[in-house]
Amino acid sequence: MKTLAKWSVDDYHRMIQAGILQTRRVELLRGEIVEMSPETPIHYTTAKQGAKYLETLLAGKAEVRFNGPITLADSEPEPDIAVVRLPESTYCNRHPHPEDIFWLVEVAQTSLKQDLSIKTAIYAAAEIPEYWVASLSTMQVTIFRQPIAGQYKQRTTVQDGSIIPLAFENVAVSVKRLLAQTSS
Structure with a gap:
């Protein structure tokens, strides 16, 4: 049985700085450099509109990052949307770490x-308190909460209504708006 060489986050950063990965759409997942799925127009548009929508809802409360990396112990994924702590200047010299992250959204x-x-x-495993997967095929959002021992203990799927993020109990995120189904 062959063992794959695992890359550290520092190794990955050195490869990026050296230009080795410049022409590749990749992310580091559990020490492995993985090709990212190609973005379809509807994926990009939905993620971008979702980020803009969250920016309006969370103005002055959180930084909403679009298609940017986050740094975890053995991974550097690029979620479609990361809602992180202010101030934005915190991320001038580093990507957000788990303790900076309120929640993540992947548009799938x-x-x-x-x-x-x-x-x-x-x-x-990184104890990200909340993670949402917005499925474009089912037009549903799956919400993961309560990370314990490398697994989320709570999983809920919604198709309409609003989601109240754990970090902001006075903010209601419209499922339809997040999925870019309506502009109202």
Whole structure:
């Protein structure tokens, strides 16, 4: 049986700085450099509109990052949306770490299986308090909460109504708006 060489986050950063990964759309997941799924127009548009919507809801409360990396112990994934602590200047010299993150959102079309399995396990192991997967095929959002021992203990799927994020009990996120189904 062959053992794959695992890369550390520092190794990954050195490869990026050296330009080795410049032409590749990759992310580091559990020490492995993994090709990212190609973004379809609907995926990109939904994620971008979702980020803009969350920016309006969370103005002055949190920084909403779009398609940017986060740094975990053995991974550096690039969630579609990361809602992180202010001030934004905190991230001038580093990407957000688990303690900076309120919640993450992955918009899934071709990546649904990976987002519901591998990324869920990675985010739970990093104790990200909340993780949402917005499925473009079912137009539903699956909400993961309560990370304990590398697994989320709570999983809820919603198709309409609002989601109240754990970090902001006075903010109601419309499922339809997050999925870019309406502009109202």
